[in-house]
Amino acid sequence: MGMKAMQTTDFHCDVLWKLLENKQLSFVNDTSNKLDVTLPRLMDARSVLQTFAIYIPDEMEKSMVPILQSIDLFNRKVLTAPGVTFVRTSQDAAKLIHRGSIGAMLSLEGADGLQGDPAMLRILYKLGVRAIGLTWNHANWAADGVLEPRQGGLTKKGMAIVEECNSLDILVDVSHLCEQSFWDVVNKSTKPLLASHSNMRSVCNHPRNLTDDQARAMIAMDGLIGLTFVPQFVSSGGAATIDDVLKHVEHLCELGGKDHLMFGSDFDGIDNHVIGLSHPGEVNNLMEALLQGYPEQQVKAFFVDNTIGFLTKHLPKE
Template sequence: MNSLSSVDFHCDVLWKLLEQGNRSFLDDQTGKLDVTFTRLRQAGASLQTFAIYIPDSMDKSMTPILQSIDLFYRKILAVPGIRFVKTAGDIERIQNSGEIGAMLSLEGADGLQGNLGMLRILFELGVRAIGLTWNQANWGADGVMEPRQGGLTGKGLAFVEECNRLGILLDVSHLSERSFWDMVNRTHKPLIASHSNAKAVCDHPRNLTDDQIRAIIAMDGRIGITFVPPFIVKGRPAQVADVIKHIEHVCELGGERHIMFGSDFDGIDTHVEGLSNPGELSNLEETLLKLYSDEQVTSFFHGNANRFLLNNLPR
């Protein structure tokens, strides 16, 4: 994919490196990584967000979070041509330099254990987006799979305010619906759903209702259309055309300027046909260009995301 640069707001390479640190992000020869530097170059990538995800098999503490950040510094940032993105200025630099930006996010804040001092430390280390929960409940909120479907706790509400103050983007992708609305009502900064699709197109708990999509659009937030097959279509293998149905639906709700992509590469066991790694993004681009203008497709791939980051990352 050479005609467009791409922004991807969610991949799980760090999780795989945390579980098996001998893998190489530069050019993985094991075939176990979807996202590698080589494939990002193939995709014409301008920015990749790397999520810190701590599986249930590991201690829900700061230790594996910090280990993941160490891996990010040693395995990702050490690659020539990668630039750490922490500020709006960094976005401007990668647009002019041809480097690939690397942004750091946290998927599930369990390990902070409600301590806002730990949040401030993560900000200093470069974390710029955080999802408060994964699928279950923690100290701050209920996730989408938590049976009681509660909302944000008092500590969760304080967390939202501190993220707003610091300049950390708040990610709603794994929140329960009540937690989502609690966050909408508390935040004074726009929210992102880094890797979620439209529930009206595919009825999955991790997808967004039309009201949620409209709320994100109304605050000038962003929705990262994701390539997770169960979030795209039910009962059969997912194809590129099925991904586009979610894009079309968000556009119908007024979200043309609020769409971005959050692949979830390396966090999924199955893939959309023809969309198994960043090197295959050209298949999505080609299909979109049959339906949308060059300007619209450019917005989906990087324009909308870059504009959001320029407006909402710290200066």
């Protein structure tokens, strides 16, 4: 399997948010150049999986309406794209590597719109949502996020939602939780967790990054950590480079995480980019850099096998 043939996965992008705010944009043919993640670029990246986050910005109502509008946009603009298949089950995930199509998965970034009602979660499950982050950076009915000054944990309703996620086989995403919320989820969840887009705090001291203890806890429960290309989470000193991303890879591996490492770019959720990593078509720059320091089989695990293996194991059976 040569360099050019290596496939990729990405566990977090915000295309749906941009589509929600600008109905004119096209995922298939972005002539406006306003999107990072587009069909041609995913093809360039030899993507076999792209997770699409549903994110409702502060100025929109915190209800099911914009969430359902986002799913409608996903159905109409993403799933209709040639060569894209919907990933909802472990069987769907297992087929991705051989099928050569681009798997599209739905996640929810912030549970505000569920308004504390597990029935809303069950409906989203039926619509294909397979991962959920309880909150964004602030507090909501479920949990406190990383920027919430009081740094509280999960509410009673938040605990109930984690239980419901476990019973439905919806993956719980810890990326935006404050530390107390994180540990509450670790203690509550009976299933492995994922951090869709977070880096290592001991490499770059940002509250959105995971401490070594948090990373070890995720590894111990067989979870997945998606290292991200958000420049301010990559490097605290000015412009971030691919070499800076490698430091996070190295550190997570030192903690025993080589089988628990994936990537969650946060493309389309960011205004500035790591140099040489501004869209999926440039992910091969990272791949080439990794191949300088890691065996090909290991790099393939970072990009594909860890993610697909996890989803094959933990998504619901058909």
